[in-house]
Amino acid sequence: KPEAARGETRSTCCYCGTGCGLIIEHAAGRITGVRGDPDHPANFGRLCTKGATLHLTSGTAGRALYPELRTSRDAPRVRTDWDTALDTAAGRFADIIREHGPDAVAFYISGQLLTEDYYVFNKLARALVGTNNIDSNSRLCMSSAVAGYKNTLGADGVPASYEDLALADHLLIAGSNTAWAHPVVFRRIEDARRANPDLTVTVVDPRRTETAEFADLHLQIAPGTDLLLYNAMLHVLVWEDLLDRDFIREHTDGFDALRAELVEYSPGNVAAACGVDAADIIEAARRFGRAGAALSMWCQGLNQSHHGVANNAALIHLHLATGHIGRPGAGPFSLTGQPNAMGGREVGALASILPAHRDPRSAEDRAEMARLWGVESIPEAPGLAAVGLFDAILEGKVKAVYIACTNPAQSLPDLTRVRDALEKAEFVVLQEAYADTETAEFADLLLPASGWGEKSGTVTNSERRVTRVRPAIAPPGEARPDWAITADFARRLATRLGKPESSFDFADEAAVFAEHVSLTRGRDCDMSGLSHAVLEAQGPLQWPFPAGAVTGTPRLFTDGVFPTADGRARFAKVGFPTRHAPLPEPVTARRPFILTTGRLRDQWHGMSRSGKVAQLWGHTPRAEIAVNPVDLVRRGLDAGQLVRVIGERGEIVLPLATDEGVAPGQAWIPMHWGAATLAHAGANVLTSKAVDPVSQQPALKQAAVSILPA
Ligand code: SF4
Numbered sequence: 196k197p198e199a200a201r202g203e204t205r206s207t208c209c210y211c212g213t214g215c216g217l218i219i220e221h222a223a224g225r226i227t228g229v230r231g232d233p234d235h236p237a238n239f240g241r242l243c244t245k246g247a248t249l250h251l252t253s254g255t256a257g258r259a260l261y262p263e264l265r266t267s268r269d270a271p272r273v274r275t276d277w278d279t280a281l282d283t284a285a286g287r288f289a290d291i292i293r294e295h296g297p298d299a300v301a302f303y304i305s306g307q308l309l310t311e312d313y314y315v316f317n318k319l320a321r322a323l324v325g326t327n328n329i330d331s332n333s334r335l336c337m338s339s340a341v342a343g344y345k346n347t348l349g350a351d352g353v354p355a356s357y358e359d360l361a362l363a364d365h366l367l368i369a370g371s372n373t374a375w376a377h378p379v380v381f382r383r384i385e386d387a388r389r390a391n392p393d394l395t396v397t398v399v400d401p402r403r404t405e406t407a408e409f410a411d412l413h414l415q416i417a418p419g420t421d422l423l424l425y426n427a428m429l430h431v432l433v434w435e436d437l438l439d440r441d442f443i444r445e446h447t448d449g450f451d452a453l454r455a456e457l458v459e460y461s462p463g464n465v466a467a468a469c470g471v472d473a474a475d476i477i478e479a480a481r482r483f484g485r486a487g488a489a490l491s492m493w494c495q496g497l498n499q500s501h502h503g504v505a506n507n508a509a510l511i512h513l514h515l516a517t518g519h520i521g522r523p524g525a526g527p528f529s530l531t532g533q534p535n536a537m538g539g540r541e542v543g544a545l546a547s548i549l550p551a552h553r554d555p556r557s558a559e560d561r562a563e564m565a566r567l568w569g570v571e572s573i574p575e576a577p578g579l580a581a582v583g584l585f586d587a588i589l590e591g592k593v594k595a596v597y598i599a600c601t602n603p604a605q606s607l608p609d610l611t612r613v614r615d616a617l618e619k620a621e622f623v624v625l626q627e628a629y630a631d632t633e634t635a636e637f638a639d640l641l642l643p644a645s646g647w648g649e650k651s652g653t654v655t656n657s658e659r660r661v662t663r664v665r666p667a668i669a670p671p672g673e674a675r676p677d678w679a680i681t682a683d684f685a686r687r688l689a690t691r692l693g694k695p696e697s698s699f700d701f702a703d704e705a706a707v708f709a710e711h712v713s714l715t716r717g718r719d720c721d722m723s724g725l726s727h728a729v730l731e732a733q734g735p736l737q738w739p740f741p742a743g744a745v746t747g748t749p750r751l752f753t754d755g756v757f758p759t760a761d762g763r764a765r766f767a768k769v770g771f772p773t774r775h776a777p778l779p780e781p782v783t784a785r786r787p788f789i790l791t792t793g794r795l796r797d798q799w800h801g802m803s804r805s806g807k808v809a810q811l812w813g814h815t816p817r818a819e820i821a822v823n824p825v826d827l828v829r830r831g832l833d834a835g836q837l838v839r840v841i842g843e844r845g846e847i848v849l850p851l852a853t854d855e856g857v858a859p860g861q862a863w864i865p866m867h868w869g870a871a872t873l874a875h876a877g878a879n880v881l882t883s884k885a886v887d888p889v890s891q892q893p894a895l896k897q898a899a900v901s902i903l904p905a
Pocket residue numbers: 208209210211212213214215238241242243244245246247377378379380
């Protein structure tokens with residue numbers, strides 16, 4: 196329960212996956228300040244601009260305060276009570292399930308939910324409704340990394356920790372502007388270089404970002420050529436015999452088959468396509484191969500690609516080939532975008548995973564989950580991943596959607612289509628802390644949820660560290676915790692479907708967590724030794740943390756044993772796509788610019804929270820499209836003028852800016868604006884719904900556009 200009087204409450208930042216601990220200062224039911232938690236191992240007291248201004252987002256501006264319901268699409272939503280709201284939702288869902296089957300409904304949730312929230316949603320979808328149609332906005336963020344880990348290391352486990360930054364002597368940062376998107380991680384990188392001037396840093400990014408400026412080698416590759424680059428680096432490692440042959444022989448399979456494919460990936464062969472010098476590729480490979488301990492960090496540049504899984508696998512291959520894994524300072528380390536995408540992956544709240552990294556395609560895993568949840572079966576039909584889910588709504592196959600803590604009308608690609616889908620849906624439930632998001636305009640039922648500073652539960656950050664999230668104040672109006680709303684809905688739905696409602700009778704969020712961790716026993720992510728009480732007593736802890744453990748696990752695979760059937764890691768699983776494929780939307784004479792999208796330093800995702808802080812607008816006050824100055828001259832355009840940015844799916848109007856960090860022939864737009872925030876300014880009006888064939892993650896990083904005077 197939140198503390199009523201003046202006080203301080205330890206919790207976490209609700210923005211990025213760095214997972215910084217913070218102390219919330221509050222008085223008389225209001226949040227008055229925030230500062231970094233000096234004892235939290237993710238940040239040791241540091242916060243970035245976003246975290247340090249979180250207290251300024253507290254208050255009722257833009258908040259959803261009461262349940263609101265509309266009885267027809269032409270009518271406005273009006274305030275209602277919780278019983279009417281949840282009974283209406285349960286009734287509509289039950290009717291649709293009875294008439295059209297369980298796959299006619301879907302749940303689309305969020306990496307910003309707490310683990311307990313996530314858990315209840317997943318159990319609702321799979322065990323009660325009987326559908327795998329539950330996906331998360333983590334699909335847009337980390338699903339290629341999940342599949343990349345699973346297909347090489349055997350399970351979705353980030354092998355390294357932040358402490359490895361101080362122990363590495365080479366750092367490869369790929370597709371991540373860490374300085375802006377994970378600023379506190381970047382401070383630790385700066386610390387590491389100060390402590391060890393011999394630390395070498397290679398950055399791979401199509402844009403010369405602040406992170407790239409920090410590197411001593413920047414490979415400014417052409418968008419979509421990551422796979423060529425990492426295969427070429429592996430080619431060099433083979434050619435120059437920089438391999439750890441003992442590690443390959445004793446702990447991996449598949450190297451010989453992959454090596455045969457590498458012949459065509461010489462630096463000379465790929466340099467032109469990558470847009471970098473062959474000598475730089477060779478240098479990058481040598482630094483990696485010759486390092487005593489090499490750590491790689493990556494984010495959306497690799498993941499949001501038409502072959503994002505292969506990008507991930509190719510980077511992980513470099514570690515397996517050189518033995519840079521399972522040792523201090525070494526390992527592949529994907530940076531989680533959202534604060535609790537990792538918790539959602541543990542809980543299994545993505546269409547493609549079941550709790551504790553089980554696989555919905557496995558009959559054995561489904562049977563085990565059915566037994567653990569006490570239901571007859573877990574559905575076999577594959578669930579719809581984000582892009583496909585909204586396609587199915589548009590096609591009328593999914594008739595009702597329950598959206599929680601996310602803003603698909605801003606964040607999904609090909610936004611016009613997504614908005615059409617939400618118009619077409621028979622019933623849209625939105626469970627949200629904010630009533631002013633782009634998605635809210637489509638909601639038939641708005642359920643007000645607690646937000647940052649008001650919630651209790653847990654999150655897991657990029658380094659597998661589970662931290663208690665504690666409430667400092669009560670939520671405003673009639674807002675309630677997400678897990679409690681969902682459990683209430685589930686009980687009402689169970690009654691209507693003639694199923695027992697008792698499996699959603701959780702006493703509190705600690706009981707939800709206890710049930711969640713009980714399902715992890717014996718799994719790669721075993722956290723059966725964790726509980727809210729243990730986290731209260733010991734502070735944040737890294738999994739695995741099996742029953743009886745006394746400390747967390749900073750590093751995975753230290754014994755060279757991987758969570759595969761034979762304990763060996765894999766190079767390029769048979770049938771796994773390892774080959775480079777051209778961009779799904781190549782430039783043409785009509786669309787001559789490659790558009791890439793990215794993040795600003797001081798904004799977060801759709802800005803529903805960060806956009807309310809005046810100070811955070813000082814860094815970048817408006818959306819712009821940035822091109823190289825050379826292109827201004829070539830196209831006869833002027834900096835500052837309004838331009839039409841025209842793609843295959845729509846167009847937006849933006850001021851034109853120049854940035855020498857953007858390569859000639861490319862353009863860059865920040866991804867934070869949505870179509871309703873600033874008329875027609877959203878980058879996702881332009882992005883394509885092309886997805887990676889394995890992970891179904893959309894290739895949000897690339898589209899072909901033309902730029903014309905407005
Ligand atoms: Fe929050 Fe991320 Fe900034 Fe830390 S680095 S304060 S988690 S936004």
